Amino acid sequence: MNTASARKSPKHFTPEHQRMARSKVSSASCARNGSKGARATIAKHGFARFFEHWRKWKLEHPSQPERAIIGILERLAVPYEREWRLEPSYLTLDFYCAQLGKGLEFHGRIHGQLKQQQREANDAKKRALLSKLGIETLWIEHTEMKDVKALAEKIERFLSPADITEDLAF
Secondary structure (H helix, E strand, O other): OHHHHOOOOOOOOHHHHHHHHHHHHOHHHHHHHHHHHHHHHHHHOOOHHHHHHHHHHHHHOOOOOHHHHHHHHHHHHOOOOEEOOOOOOOOOOEEEEOOOOOOEEOOOOOHOOOOHHHHHHHHHHHHHHHHHHHOEEEEEEEEHHHOOHHHHHHHHHHHOOOOOHHOOOO
16 A cells, blocks of 8 residues: 555545634634643643643744734834743733833733633733833733724834933923
8 A cells, every 4th residue: 555645635625624614613612622632731741841832833823913913013123022921920921022121912802702710810910920020011902903003003102212202391
């Protein structure tokens, strides 16, 4: 038997078929399955390894809103790091601009849906860590993505040095 033909996918297993199949799966079901896989990985390899793999995946697969924010930051020529770890915790800041000591945190729709109490507790912990580290952070809600031009202006104002007109006031 030819090993190359043994590895072929069934003919019906096309990208179109995969998209159709994914469209019929609920996000809650995906979350449950992802949670099971995460628990299994943590049990086998430990949380630190799970975290690094999750972070790597996030860096390689930015969401559509994250891609929009990346575009804004690149247009502004602001150096940044994505998924910056807030040590000693395993919480991350979506975008960290080290030269400015400022960060951006995006709240997607999921922040208001799954495990809301846990997300609120994590946000409170994240805000405390950011405050302790002296990192001023702009929190962006998913609803702000409807007007990317306004969001770009908001980010630009946030990342700009203090208002020059204040320095010139006599």
